[in-house]
Amino acid sequence: MMSDYDVIIVGGGISGLLSALTLSRHGKSVLVLEKERIVGGNCNSYMVDGFQVDTGPHAITHLKEGPLRRLMDEYFTYMPVFVDYGHYYVRTEHGLTKIPSNLKEFATFDVLPRKDRFLLSQTLTKALTLKAFGMIEDKSVYDFLPKGLSKDALDFVDAIAPFLSGKSMKETSVNRVLYGSSFARDSVSENIFEEERQDDTSYASLITDRISKYQLMTILSSFSRLATNKVSYAQAYPRGGLKTLLNAVLFSMPGNVMIKTNESVKKILTSEEKASGVATETDSYFAENIIYSGFVKSLPSLISLPSDYTEKLSRIDQTLSLTIWLGLSEKMKEFDYTGSEVWFKGGAYWAMPISNYDPCIAPKGKQLVGFTFVINEDRNIEDEKKKAFDLIIRAVPGIENRIEMTHLQVTIPEKAAVTINGFFAGPRSPIPNLYLVGTDTDNRSMGVTRAGYSVLELLRAMKEDGKL
Ligand SMILES: Cc1cc2nc3c(=O)[nH]c(=O)nc-3n(C[C@H](O)[C@H](O)[C@H](O)COP(=O)(O)OP(=O)(O)OC[C@H]3O[C@@H](n4cnc5c(N)ncnc54)[C@H](O)[C@@H]3O)c2cc1C
Incomplete structure (x- = not known):
């Protein structure tokens, strides 16, 4: 044929x-x-009443040496400009606190009671040790947590889990958390595989042959990371919005591609x-x-x-998400940062003031913030939307008086x-x-x-x- x-x-x-x-x-x-x-699918941007919204707030990760970096270096003729991502914060009624990315920072993370921090850091060290020796069972995060944690600590872990796996801590695997965080890194193994795979060996035999080298690298990288927090892969936001990344792919396309x-x-x-x-x-x-x-x-x-x-x-x-984009009539001091924030009390959201990366995303003097929630598809979507709005107003009092544009997206972020x-x-x-x-x-x-x-x-x- x-x-x-x-x-x-x-x-x-x-x-x-x-x-x-x-x-x-x-x-x-x-x-x-x-x-x-x-x-573009879930990777695009469009205009709503003078604000340029993305299909959900995005942090593009592993940009220094991850897969997108490799694809960009090898195949792109147009490059997006990336703006450094900033930090991850947790918001409480007392304001913003940086989310710790190593055990030293975790020791002073006073969003959680001291006893919880102690229990959690012990558990994390145990998980890393077991993982480094390839002995970690694929349990749920919830089953792996120590007994005696406060409700706040459990709610905090449960708020973070969906952003690593798409699901609650009862469904998220411990391995997932270790890979999804900056504590452990999957590209260590990948570099080794790349290096060793010149001669077409099968993945399986490679794993058996190289397991000791792989384990050693994992142990070293996990522990040095824990001590120094040298995270060698960058996260960023594409200047001009998510559509800039899409456009870089489209503009790089040679003539032998037809798109319908x-x-x-x-x-x-x-x-x-x-x-x-x-x-x-x-x-x-x-x-x-x-x-x-x-x-x-x-x-x-x-x-x-x-x-x-x-x-x-x-x-x-799969997980269903709701993003609420709010176009604010003025910049709020609560959102005077680049990066994103998590709220975890009485419900959870992940939010990003994206116009802080590029003022052109909002009309002059205004601000655009996206809040994402995991929603339950079995519940009434309108009730979920109302609950989400109430949570935003509880977390950022006064925001309701500055909203001049509201735009909602219900999406499946990961397939x-x-x-x-x-x-x-x-x-x-x-x-x-x-x-x-x-x-x-x-x-x-x-x-x-x-x-x-x-x-x-x-x-x-x-x-x-x-x-x-
Ligand atoms: C709220 C939200 C937040 C997110 N946050 C981040 C983040 O912080 N960092 C990050 O890296 N990623 C994030 N993502 C995820 C990221 O956007 C997606 O992983 C990525 O865009 C998925 O790309 P894809 O091509 O695999 O799938 P999709 O974007 O789903 O593309 C599939 C395409 O196939 C088309 N299609 C399907 N079936 C057919 C058919 N039968 N015939 C023709 N066309 C068909 C669809 O219309 C769609 O355009 C987020 C996503 C959302 C929604």
């Missing part, structure tokens, strides 16, 4: 577009089909049991390889799959939450020539960084399969 393209990519979010960019730079002709009117919007893929077509094309409502397109970047969970509605695989896909868990039994699909599907990319195919890090990892894994798999 004649193929129209080398590759068809279903979905034009950041994962799909990064895949299109990289594959086209490897000489492939690519067609991207996006069901919405515009590309308003094209919802309804079926993935097969020929001789291999993926060979896709069908939308009105058209069919054919290619040598198909890459799917929508929800892997929804894949069974597009193509028939083996039942054991479909069962695994049913274990993918898969990192829960204890959660499933991640990896770059290959059970159908030959059908590959997968996106935040439900790789469990490392979160968000755009995870999307970057998934693209690197896709390239690796296609190379191994002789497709690149």
Whole structure:
């Protein structure tokens, strides 16, 4: 059968577009089909009453040596300008306190009672030691916590958990917290794998061969980090908003990529049991390889799959988030910082005054702040919205008199939450020539960084399969 393209990519979010960019730079002709009117998915910005909102407040992580850095260095011809992220704070009725990133800072973190800090730092040291020796069981954070913590300490941990895994502390794995924090770092292992993988050795044999070296590096990096807090990967916000990152990908795209919007893929077509094309409502397109970047969970509605695989896909868990963007008529002293804040008493939010990174994001003299909440999809969304508003007003009294623009977004930030039994699909599907990319195919890090990892894994798999 004649193929129209080398590759068809279903979905034009950041994962799909990064895949299109990289594959086209490897000489492939690519067609991207996006069901919405515009590309970008969860990585975009748009105007609301003079304020430029993003699709949720974003901190782009691992920028010094993470996957996005590698993709940018190798494939981008246009670079976004990144503004240093600043700090993570916790807000209480007494104002803002920096969230500690090492044990020394944790000792003076007086948002929590001294007894809690003592218990928690002991537990963290234990977790790191066990992890360094590869002996940590994948328990929930809640099950790993010591007995005797105050309600505040439990609420604090429960407020942080969703921002690391997408779920509550009862569902979040301890491993996840260690990887998601600056205490331990997954790119240590990755550097080693990169270094050692020149000769096409399989991952499994590599792990067995190199385990001692890997463990040693992990121990050293975890403990030196704990003592010195030298976090060697940067976090930042793209100047000009999230759309600047999207535009850098689009502007870097060579001529052999075709992007079609308003094209919802309804079926993935097969020929001789291999993926060979896709069908939308009105058209069919054919290619040598198909890459799917929508929800892997929804894949069974597009193509028939083996039942054991479909069962695994049913274990993918997602979180619904609500972001409330508030355009403020003046800058508030409460938001005089760059970075983000967490509130954890009587409910939790994560907030970011994004116009502090770039004043052009708000009209002159005004401020734009985004507050994100994890919401329960089984509850009434309107009640959840009201509860969220009440919490903002309780946390930042007086804000209600300065709101001149309100904009709400209900979104799924990650295609898969990192829960204890959660499933991640990896770059290959059970159908030959059908590959997968996106935040439900790789469990490392979160968000755009995870999307970057998934693209690197896709390239690796296609190379191994002789497709690149
Ligand atoms: C509130 C919020 C806060 C966040 N905070 C951060 C953060 O601080 N840091 C960070 O790095 N990340 C953050 N993220 C996550 C980040 O935005 C996403 O991980 C990233 O944008 C996901 O990209 P993706 O391409 O994998 O998926 P998506 O953006 O979901 O893209 C998938 C695309 O495929 C299209 N599609 C799906 N099915 C079909 C079909 N059948 N046919 C055609 N098209 C289809 C969709 O329309 C969509 O455009 C946040 C997200 C939200 C919502």
